[in-house]
Amino acid sequence: MSSTEACRRVGINIRTGKRWRNGRNASGKHKAAPPARRTVVPSSGPSRYLREADRIHIADRLREKASVRQIAAELGRSPSTISREIRRNGMPLRGDASRWAYRPFAAQARADARRPRPKPGKISRNPRLRTFIQDRLDLRWSPEQICQALRTQFPRRPEMHVVHETVYQALYVQGRGELRRELAQALRTGRARRKPRHQAQQRRTRFRDPMVMISERPAEAEDRAVPGHWEGDLIIGKDGASAIGTLVERSTRYVLLLHLPNGRSTELVRDALVETVQTLPAHLKRSLTWDQGSEMGRHREFTVATDIPVYFCDPASPWQRGSNENTNGLLRQYFPKGTDLSVHSREHLATVATELNGRPRKTLDWETPAERLHKLLAA
Structure with a gap:
């Protein structure tokens, strides 16, 4: 709906509705308020993401001591998807960190909170990590060499670990400002953007005689x-x-x-x-x-x-x-x-x-x- 129609349905002034939608900064005696959270309405068709019903099924089957592979087969998913979901969105029991609990509604809330984009990148949030990567790029190290060096020098500090795709994203994606744009010239190819590959399968054959693949x-x-x-x-x-x-x-x-x-x-x-x-x-x-x-x-x-x-x-x-x-x-x-x-x-x-x-x-x-x-x- 438009802002005007939404405010009319709720029964509030449009200026109040805009404050609810966009949030507001603290001023005078008014406290700061976050913007209204968008409600995600699940679709009925197949989805690449786990839905609330899937998470309820996972929780029920875990209570029945079913294996991860059994649950994955029942949901038509990869076992790694189920294992990753339990690890990411489960939580230790209060008072006993050795025991792990998976609560479906809390897991759904965590997944929804992580989904909005864009997000601040790991490199931009860690100045020391950014400096380390930039210094090695200046020496013409490849992103994969840099990521391996990070794991070697900081073995017990996961906040200093990234994969090489994260470095490429920080260089290629405009507007993120995580790494200096000119550092892309230090890459092996010297390209500042990805080379598109999506049209490769649409090429027509160049030969009069049929090819044997x-x-x-x-x-x-x-x-x-x-x-x-x-x-x-x-x-x-x-x-x-x-x-x-x-x-x-x-x-x-x-x-x-x-x-x-x-x-x-x-x-x-x-x-x-x-x-x-x-x-x-x-x-x-x-x-x-x-x-x-x-x-x-x-x-x-x-x-x-x-x-x-x-x-x-x-x-x-x-x-x-x-x-x-x-x-x-x-x-x-x-x-x-x-x-x-x-x-x-x-x-x-x-x-x-x-x-x-x-x-x-x-x-x-x-x-x-x-x-x-x-x-x-x-x-």
Whole structure:
């Protein structure tokens, strides 16, 4: 209702109604008064939040000594939801802190009191915590490193513990003022806002030939037990005008680089892939996994020429080619972003690949990719 109609129904003056609605500060002989509390009317449909009826059911079943998993199954909820509800909204019995009581109406009141937004953030309410985080961001620590350091230095002080998402929220959400906005430049990406991902599933396919998705890739490729399954991608040069192709073998992390001096059209990428994989022995040519970049528009022709099936990752899912993404990061030491990649010769690319394949890797028990591949070829 409008303020006027609500005041008419209650039978009070509209100025009095506004004071009730908005609260008032202390002045003269008038005491301060908080604003009227909004009454939340529960809906009848399914809800992501527990309702009062759910909490009554929890209290009744706890009295009957039912387990958390039994209660969760009866309410159609996750066991962690029920466990968290009891821990958050229960209370110790008066005079005996070792015994815990769950009272449904008190629990509902506590949940309602926590729900209104916005709320003051934990970082803004603790100056020492804010200073600690800002100092580490100035040193270019990642939010996850900062949160781990907080738990290490203040193990028994939960008020000094936050998760890394809290730090990102304090940087990204405008108007909160918890951390200085310019500190976002110290993040790995340098972004001051989140990169939207919600349209990834709405993209149309770029290819004339239908894609075979990664979900159909053989299980032997997933566990890295059998060599010969490769991940591929391009690293892009200045203004998107040049590129270098990268291939990483999943089992050994062995790297091959594609020379693309004349651009990254579908024909050039296809020819470079065919030329490179033809140098491999037959048992190292099992599959290729790529993202949905337009450069793979002739993937069907590549498969016909080499008999290597191509599997495509889901949109915006770089972790499905984790070895390749990690290798591309290492290659940026040799080929920085914003530089012309067409100036590098085929011989220079081979030298870089040899250097990477000669580095010991922790994931290979400190063997090098070249040593691991040699063992496979010898066997």
